[in-house]
Amino acid sequence: MTTIHRVATTPIAGQKPGTSGLRKKTAVFMGPHYLENFVQAIFDVVQAKGRTFVLGGDGRYFNDRAAQVILRMAAANGALRVIVGQGAILSTPAASHLIRLNQTDGGIILSASHNPGGPKEDWGIKFNMANGGPAPEAVTETMYQHTLSLAEYHMLDAQDVDLGRIGRHDLGGMIVEVVDPVRDYAALMETLFDFPAIRALFRGGFRMRMDSMCAVTGPYGVEILENRLGAPKGTCVNATPLPDFGGMHPDPNPTWAKALMDEMMGPDAPDFGAASDGDGDRNMVVGRGIYVSPSDSLAVLAANAHLAPGYAKGLQGVARSMPTSAAADRVADALGIGKFETPTGWKFFGNLLDAGRATICGEESFGTGSDHVREKDGLWAILLWLNILAVRKQSVADILADHWASYGRNYYSRHDFEAIETARAEAMFTALRTSLADLPGREVEGMTIRAADDFA
Template sequence: MDYIQKYQSWVNYEALDSTLKTELLQMNDAQKEDAFYVDIEFGTGGIRGLMGAGTNRVNVYTIMRATLGFSRYILSLKRHKKVAISYDNRLNSSAFALRAAGVLAAQGIEVYITKNLRPTPYLSYMVRTNDCDGGIMITASHNPKAYNGYKVYDETGCQLVPRLADIVIQEIQTIEDYFQIPFDESSPLIHWVDEAFDQQYLEQVKTIQIEKLDKKPLKFVYSPLHGAGGPIVPNLLKSLGYDVYPVESQMVNDPNFGATASSNPEEKLAYEGALALAKQIQGDLVLVTDPDADRLGVMVKHQGKYHFLSGNQTASLTLYYVLSRKQAHGLLPKNGYVFTTNVTTPLIEKIAKSFDMTVETTLTGFKFIGEKAKAIEGSGVYVFGCEESYGSLISDFVRDKDAVQAVYMLCEMATFMAEKHQTLIDLLNTVYEQYGYFVEETLNLNLSGIEGKKRIESLMTYFRNNRLSIKNKEIVQIDDVLKQQTWRKTGVEPLNYPVSNVLKFYYRDGSWIVLRPSGTEPKLKIYMSVVGQTKAMAEETLENYKLTVQGLLGQI
């Protein structure tokens, strides 16, 4: 069926949601093609896309189709037939969550669904504590407000890895009729999870404490960016005696993100409201979580100015603090594991190995870290896992990124440093002096729609056939994850990663560049990491890399 036929089938469906029907009738031909040329796909984070009418959009019908496919997967497991569901503040999130619950219930599956928005790690914990077979989180994470999405979890509270996601995808692809999917939103199989569960989750979060701090003089400014951290994070910090100042205008559950210019902690625009409050009250730390509260962004007051920390820097600081303080208390496990990704700063591996931790590297996507955490059960001890994109996990009582844990540890860390009359910037400089000045940056080439997808494919093909050469920098290794092979001068070897369209170029001086099409956004992500004897030398090298890459992209 071509896109015109798909479009007509939706327009002709008499019971179609009236808002979607109006949208369809106003589409031009290009919009029709973009909305119907494919069925929306699972990427590295499940389904994520623009909300609206069409098979290539997130709407109640694509949510129902995905849920019916997921329910068939759950039933095939022949286990408990139970699924947990939660959602963030986005437009339609609560309605999509309830409809997903209704579809599952109609298939005889028991559902535990939160009464109100709650964080992604909270959902992961619900899966584990309720002995569920899986979970669903309705969220588009840090994407702009026009997006929504659908993350799917296994029985360990980990997002489905590709081999399991493929089974769900196969089930979904057999469902051709979007409009005849049964659901029962009033089923007795649907159980509502209320605020009483908050304390159970927060008590687990508190177990990550390392230092018992009597004095807590610092002022912490916090914003959930209108999202799911709002009902959880301030209560946690206040219960621990921290002096927390929520950004009240951004504490409101608002799908339009009315009081913030960005929902993404990776963008400095997201900090405007929190930074204004911090300057007003002379706050010491600014903490910003994304809408589903799995990512944390940080700004630190140091010598009278506020400094923005990257995800790599925050993860490196957290790992160094956790390992050094546990070592000081004799709490470091002998068989400890630290997990990182192939686009995260090499500083993570250097720090971990200096404390005799075993380091395992995997692809971007916390599901791969969750999978490795499961694999070491009984033989190793999970210590830390992180990604460069502002996500980490300190204790794996959940199996996804947890910004609630991250907030807790940043507050403890900053307070511990304050006792020494130092800030987190002082600690970061100590880490750099000990391990080297690592500097990273990610270039995002935004390419939406059909033409954008073609452009991304052509760029990846070009660099797969033509090395990414930097003047005066010798390439010593190339990882082609799609082909699952590593090239070195000594020959080609197998690469033990899941198949993914990723290229990584290594240079002799320890720097590298990675090209990776985003699995959740219409963009090509280009990650760069360099190391220098001084910060200035590292930054100069990085600038050279950026100019070279940007020049190449302009020529191809």
């Protein structure tokens, strides 16, 4: 007979989720009661009794232990069923798809996205709603307020579930359903893209390099690109998820994916290069000898999405975050569809997607996605690029040149400041904000500033 313990606890300061859940150093989450307090707040707010959830993550250090804790707490809180990716592995877009496919009541994703993993690095957890998208601010704020008054959490006294074995397991009367983390997601991709055309592209000698940065998309890339689409073995590199991402910083940009950039700019570069991040929601695209900025990628995908079966009827609209260049706006205007600007954070695209007003969304931080799930989706963007390349039979460089000739070219710049002392960072942003009102109309290097805003 299993026993449920009501463990006494006290509130722990600082459990306020950000734009993508709660993220702290791994050691913080491993401290006494820290993970348990936050998970109990989730289950209390969403009223876990009788509900079904999805659970999985990016494979980073501590995910395996955290998954067992969450399962025991779910059972203790009366959950009916939890669908878990084998080995507690699920990319964020795959988790979003499983929530929607199985019509669950939400899901818990264990990831700190593109942040490094390991005992001394970062860890994260977030809750996604029944629509598959990140919990909105009203919900995360309620969870945070609940952490401030938490007095106990519920824990089932039970052995670990064998998450390596696909199938159904019983945990104190709750069903734990361990599933292949790739299968359903791969099947969804086959409904959206012209797999026969992409297979023909690879049969014709097309060369690609896919760098998963020892993170979660490795198994997805191998199954879809190599096994289903016929890309040569070895097309996918760094394809085994590791707890510390092999010491890599799994952020797909020219700085952290330097090996891929060097190969793509080299004398024997493949035709197409791509990289994805820790939890599989970001992507970087590179052509032979040419880098594709995230803002240009969004615009090109919007302009050519009709070439893929899943978008053959056209788009309802295109949405972008405020820091993203207006390149996608030009495409929307030309197509006569809606264009939208949102604050930073994928959750702000959710209402537009749910209302059917936007079909494709993107942000300059290497995130792109569509209404097929409610998260940005790195591999989706890579597959749409492959679909476009297969149909148009042009290089990445030629497609970009044609795009700029048709729509014009937008330039923008992003500046990252990492590990800056909080007071200095706040002072810099205060100075920037106070200068905004004086910028419109000012001339700089022969150009006039039209507008300056803060949409953070």
